Amino acid sequence: MADPQNSALTARGQRTRTKLLGAAERVFGEMGFERASIVEITKAAGVAQGTFYVYFESKQSLFAQLVDTLGASLRQALADATAGLDSPMAVEEAGFDAFLEFIQAHRHLYKIVRQAEFVDEELYRRYYARLAEGTIRSLELAMADGEFVARDAEAVAYTLMGIFDFIGMRWVLWEGKLPPPQVRESVLSFIASALTPRT
Amino acid sequence: MADPQNSALTARGQRTRTKLLGAAERVFGEMGFERASIVEITKAAGVAQGTFYVYFESKQSLFAQLVDTLGASLRQALADATAGLDSPMAVEEAGFDAFLEFIQAHRHLYKIVRQAEFVDEELYRRYYARLAEGTIRSLELAMADGEFVARDAEAVAYTLMGIFDFIGMRWVLWEGKLPPPQVRESVLSFIASALTPRT
Amino acid sequence: MADPQNSALTARGQRTRTKLLGAAERVFGEMGFERASIVEITKAAGVAQGTFYVYFESKQSLFAQLVDTLGASLRQALADATAGLDSPMAVEEAGFDAFLEFIQAHRHLYKIVRQAEFVDEELYRRYYARLAEGTIRSLELAMADGEFVARDAEAVAYTLMGIFDFIGMRWVLWEGKLPPPQVRESVLSFIASALTPRT
Amino acid sequence: MADPQNSALTARGQRTRTKLLGAAERVFGEMGFERASIVEITKAAGVAQGTFYVYFESKQSLFAQLVDTLGASLRQALADATAGLDSPMAVEEAGFDAFLEFIQAHRHLYKIVRQAEFVDEELYRRYYARLAEGTIRSLELAMADGEFVARDAEAVAYTLMGIFDFIGMRWVLWEGKLPPPQVRESVLSFIASALTPRT
DNA sequence: CATGAATGAGGCTTCATTCAT
DNA sequence: GATGAATGAAGCCTCATTCAT
Numbered sequence: 001m002a003d004p005q006n007s008a009l010t011a012r013g014q015r016t017r018t019k020l021l022g023a024a025e026r027v028f029g030e031m032g033f034e035r036a037s038i039v040e041i042t043k044a045a046g047v048a049q050g051t052f053y054v055y056f057e058s059k060q061s062l063f064a065q066l067v068d069t070l071g072a073s074l075r076q077a078l079a080d081a082t083a084g085l086d087s088p089m090a091v092e093e094a095g096f097d098a099f100l101e102f103i104q105a106h107r108h109l110y111k112i113v114r115q116a117e118f119v120d121e122e123l124y125r126r127y128y129a130r131l132a133e134g135t136i137r138s139l140e141l142a143m144a145d146g147e148f149v150a151r152d153a154e155a156v157a158y159t160l161m162g163i164f165d166f167i168g169m170r171w172v173l174w175e176g177k178l179p180p181p182q183v184r185e186s187v188l189s190f191i192a193s194a195l196t197p198r199t
Numbered sequence: 200m201a202d203p204q205n206s207a208l209t210a211r212g213q214r215t216r217t218k219l220l221g222a223a224e225r226v227f228g229e230m231g232f233e234r235a236s237i238v239e240i241t242k243a244a245g246v247a248q249g250t251f252y253v254y255f256e257s258k259q260s261l262f263a264q265l266v267d268t269l270g271a272s273l274r275q276a277l278a279d280a281t282a283g284l285d286s287p288m289a290v291e292e293a294g295f296d297a298f299l300e301f302i303q304a305h306r307h308l309y310k311i312v313r314q315a316e317f318v319d320e321e322l323y324r325r326y327y328a329r330l331a332e333g334t335i336r337s338l339e340l341a342m343a344d345g346e347f348v349a350r351d352a353e354a355v356a357y358t359l360m361g362i363f364d365f366i367g368m369r370w371v372l373w374e375g376k377l378p379p380p381q382v383r384e385s386v387l388s389f390i391a392s393a394l395t396p397r398t
Numbered sequence: 399m400a401d402p403q404n405s406a407l408t409a410r411g412q413r414t415r416t417k418l419l420g421a422a423e424r425v426f427g428e429m430g431f432e433r434a435s436i437v438e439i440t441k442a443a444g445v446a447q448g449t450f451y452v453y454f455e456s457k458q459s460l461f462a463q464l465v466d467t468l469g470a471s472l473r474q475a476l477a478d479a480t481a482g483l484d485s486p487m488a489v490e491e492a493g494f495d496a497f498l499e500f501i502q503a504h505r506h507l508y509k510i511v512r513q514a515e516f517v518d519e520e521l522y523r524r525y526y527a528r529l530a531e532g533t534i535r536s537l538e539l540a541m542a543d544g545e546f547v548a549r550d551a552e553a554v555a556y557t558l559m560g561i562f563d564f565i566g567m568r569w570v571l572w573e574g575k576l577p578p579p580q581v582r583e584s585v586l587s588f589i590a591s592a593l594t595p596r597t
Numbered sequence: 598m599a600d601p602q603n604s605a606l607t608a609r610g611q612r613t614r615t616k617l618l619g620a621a622e623r624v625f626g627e628m629g630f631e632r633a634s635i636v637e638i639t640k641a642a643g644v645a646q647g648t649f650y651v652y653f654e655s656k657q658s659l660f661a662q663l664v665d666t667l668g669a670s671l672r673q674a675l676a677d678a679t680a681g682l683d684s685p686m687a688v689e690e691a692g693f694d695a696f697l698e699f700i701q702a703h704r705h706l707y708k709i710v711r712q713a714e715f716v717d718e719e720l721y722r723r724y725y726a727r728l729a730e731g732t733i734r735s736l737e738l739a740m741a742d743g744e745f746v747a748r749d750a751e752a753v754a755y756t757l758m759g760i761f762d763f764i765g766m767r768w769v770l771w772e773g774k775l776p777p778p779q780v781r782e783s784v785l786s787f788i789a790s791a792l793t794p795r796t
Numbered sequence: 797c798a799t800g801a802a803t804g805a806g807g808c809t810t811c812a813t814t815c816a817t
Numbered sequence: 818g819a820t821g822a823a824t825g826a827a828g829c830c831t832c833a834t835t836c837a838t
Binding site for chain 2: 827828829830831832838
């Protein structure tokens with residue numbers, strides 16, 4: 001019925017909303033969007049079923065908030081990890097590590113994003129488009145400076161995201177841990193060779 | 200209750216089974232596994248609801264068949280496209296083009312695979328693991344020959360799959376067409392620079 | 399999904415649960431477990447189909463509750479009817495009458511028990527095993543005292559239950575009324591002759 | 598579509614019909630009338646689904662034939678076992694043993710009868726009514742002769758059937774074997790004391 | 797005689813959402 | 818703010834039966 005999100009909420013209200021958000025993250029991450037039910041979420045949050053609709057318009061709306069929030073956190077984590085680095089390749093390396101650590105810390109949320117494709121395509125595209133934006137900007141700078149080979153920046157951005165995504169899937173999601181050193185080295189060397197001009 | 204698959208089926212039976220398979224491909228591709236319903240599929244196939252269970256054990260079982268079939272077709276398409284090529288990099292290029300064309304021709308099926316992650320994780324991993332196998336083998340050869348930089352072959356295989364996957368998503372799925380030349384060139388040049396040794 | 403049974407339920411909830419229990423008793427009794435449907439039960443109770451699952455986990459679970467409840471009531475009825483009687487044969491007679499009256503008052507429930515054999519055999523055996531327990535205990539006492547002929551107490555207990563069951567079936571269930579006096583006398587005299595020692 | 602039962606059938610037809618009957622006995626006995634399906638029965642018989650309706654009008658009709666057939670066999674078995682015995686009590690004893698052996702040999706069929714109550718009540722009553730008939734006749738004779746205490750013969754017949762039924766259930770069905778000697782002795786002594794006049 | 801494909805009604809169960817308290 | 822009872826549509830699946838071959 002309502003979705004006050006940021007608006008006026010009593011302290012008690014804020015607490016309940018947070019409990020629901022946390023429960024939803026867990027439940028969506030474990031069971032997937034469709035299999036997760038409001039009952040499950042409210043049970044996990046320790047509130048009554050009806051309470052859900054005091055804070056969220058619908059199951060989808062909550063899901064969208066989760067995805068958007070996650071995207072923002074990830075972008076923030078990447079920004080933090082690369083701030084102050086001056087070599088563009090150092091930025092990519094730091095980004096790679098930060099991305100994998102983020103996934104490991106937010107496995108549930110990461111799986112949530114991947115489901116977004118089938119829940120709300122618009123949401124899903126937005127997630128990646130925004131993520132790409134930052135990369136594109138820094139790629140363009142590095143290309144202009146001659147530090148990276150000049151190529152279509154968006155193509156390269158999606159290329160990099162694809163690499164990160166699959167390495168994250170293969171090692172962090174499937175094995176449950178960060179990739180072993182030789183994998184990390186192989187991927188970073190792959191990217192470095194691709195991006196930096198040959199003398 | 201039944202799932203004769205390849206076994207004895209009258210011609211009529213074969214026809215019905217095929218109609219169902221085609222309808223399922225379309226419906227799953229458009230609506231996703233969870234949102235797709237048996238009603239929808241049988242309606243699209245023009246048969247009664249109960250008929251579905253004459254040919255398939257369950258919604259999941261049909262889905263799994265679709266994914267496995269798709270994986271096999273894709274691997275075949277890649278094998279065909281690269282057969283007879285002698286330079287490893289030519290193989291990668293041909294593979295890239297063949298992959299994108301395959302996606303374009305089987306948009307629905309491609310989206311189906313991506314959902315497998317949430318329907319049957321085992322199935323999903325198998326799909327990529329098998330796809331990786333072929334790539335790993337040819338990478339190892341090229342690395343042994345010194346034609347590709349020596350790196351962890353599995354890491355490189357997932358790296359390449361990630362690239363293909365995201366480019367396919369961004370251009371073929373989202374734009375509905377093959378990537379424009381400068382994107383293709385950028386990606387291929389990216390890969391070539393990464394794989395081939397600097398002199 | 400839920401089955402609060404005795405736990406916290408608002409007055410309204412209690413009322414609904416009771417309505418459902420009553421309706422189920424009627425419907426199961428009339429149509430049998432398999433033929434009875436949730437639709438039928440909820441319609442008879444005047445609630446929506448989904449409401450059923452607010453109170454009971456499944457059709458089977460409700461059925462089991464009904465059987466267990468009935469067993470307890472019957473044992474209680476028998477205990478009440480025979481309390482304070484000192485002659486063992488008087489106990490049997492009172493038990494016989496009480497049993498038939500119980501059946502007449504709970505015709506539906508009685509038929510429910512007989513179906514349990516095909517719904518949940520464990521449940522069914524438990525019903526009779528518990529019923530036998532009480533009889534066995536009092537038979538053993540009477541045999542020890544020499545008031546009843548010494549025999550295998552469990553065999554005699556099932557013998558008596560068989561008699562009661564069939565007389566109940568033949569007259570109460572089939573004719574819809576308590577057996578006529580000469581039947582009652584015949585059966586009680588049969589039992590008395592069997593149990594009490596000849597001088 | 599048809600139910601030729603005894604009418605003209607080719608030898609091949611007779612064979613098929615018999616296969617179906619046998620399969621149905623097994624399947625009904627194991628799964629119960631409702632849970633048993635035509636698919637299951639025809640599969641067990643090794644014929645096509647449609648073939649069922651060449652020989653039987655419906656699932657119910659087949660079931661009814663099975664029950665009637667069983668009743669006839671049991672009555673025959675009892676008649677055979679007691680033929681030529683002159684003392685009425687010897688008849689009862691032989692009947693008891695024959696009944697239990699029959700159950701053991703036809704466990705499936707025995708369970709089938711008990712289900713008839715919920716499939717076709719008329720059928721069920723007929724089964725017991727016919728079984729009672731024979732007993733009633735011989736009881737009346739023995740009572741007239743003074744060999745058995747004079748009582749309502751039908752009441753005594755149902756009393757005896759109840760005893761047999763429950764002892765059969767408790768030992769043959771539940772334990773899977775004939776009752777141990779002390780049970781047999783206890784029951785027979787119970788019956789003898791009940792039926793024969795005290796001096 | 798026999799087959800097996802096809803049907804469609806109906807069964808159990810789940811679940812997002814509403815609403816009166 | 819919070820509750821929990823109630824809803825009804827929708828989903829997956831089963832099955833007795835029919836029918837053309």
